[in-house]
Amino acid sequence: MTAHILLVEDEVKLARFVEIELTSEGYQVSVANDGITGLTLARESTPNLAIVDWMLPGLNGVELCQRLRATGSRIPIILLTAKDEVESRVTGLDAGANDYVIKPFSMEELLARVRAHLRRTCESNRDLLQFEDLSLNCRSRQVFRGERAIELTAKEFDLLEYLMSNPGQVFTRDQIMDRVWGYDFVGDYNVIEVYIRYLRIKLEENNEKRLIYTIRGVGYVLREQ
Numbered sequence: 353m354t355a356h357i358l359l360v361e362d363e364v365k366l367a368r369f370v371e372i373e374l375t376s377e378g379y380q381v382s383v384a385n386d387g388i389t390g391l392t393l394a395r396e397s398t399p400n401l402a403i404v405d406w407m408l409p410g411l412n413g414v415e416l417c418q419r420l421r422a423t424g425s426r427i428p429i430i431l432l433t434a435k436d437e438v439e440s441r442v443t444g445l446d447a448g449a450n451d452y453v454i455k456p457f458s459m460e461e462l463l464a465r466v467r468a469h470l471r472r473t474c475e476s477n478r479d480l481l482q483f484e485d486l487s488l489n490c491r492s493r494q495v496f497r498g499e500r501a502i503e504l505t506a507k508e509f510d511l512l513e514y515l516m517s518n519p520g521q522v523f524t525r526d527q528i529m530d531r532v533w534g535y536d537f538v539g540d541y542n543v544i545e546v547y548i549r550y551l552r553i554k555l556e557e558n559n560e561k562r563l564i565y566t567i568r569g570v571g572y573v574l575r576e577q
């Protein structure tokens with residue numbers, strides 16, 4: 353699956369250059385030129401990684417990191433900054449950034465850091481996901497509700513894994529369709545509703561409380577009642 357990278361950079365020429373380089377490496381790239389737009393895209397498009405400039409109009413990079421982490425987002429964030437002081441690096445990391453790259457930077461270095469963070473995310477995503485009494489092992493593809501093992505089809509598993517990747521986050525039907533069924537899928541949103549129903553039946557087989565909720569007109573979310 354192609355990794356989706358969000359680039360938030362207000363220097364238009366630099367943003368375009370980085371976008372071209374990332375695209376040539378095979379990544380899907382979304383670009384925002386200010387902090388507010390970047391925050392909105394991060395919440396709506398659920399990228400696999402974000403590259404965020406420190407100095408942004410509207411909402412600076414540090415504030416953007418803080419707001420994303422406040423919502424529970426765990427996506428890796430690489431902060432671009434011209435500030436090389438130790439205090440500035442600490443500020444960025446404390447705000448929730450995973451890494452920082454000092455401007456001017458080598459594109460090879462930035463690409464290497466992108467690959468490293470995506471690789472770490474991939475490795476961690478193969479481990480255990482847990483929410484309430486629901487656990488999902490990405491490596492063995494086993495699912496348990498408490499001590500009860502739940503048998504899922506491949507597509508049911510992929511859908512549940514996606515919902516469990518960010519508990520509390522509402523995923524739109526477009527996001528689910530793109531991530532679980534793929535861009536080339538020919539069909540309509542009814543298939544999502546069908547599979548959500550299948551998951552609910554299996555997860556609530558012993559009258560356990562509901563964990564997957566429908567947000568009318570928007571999509572679906574994994575959350576507490």
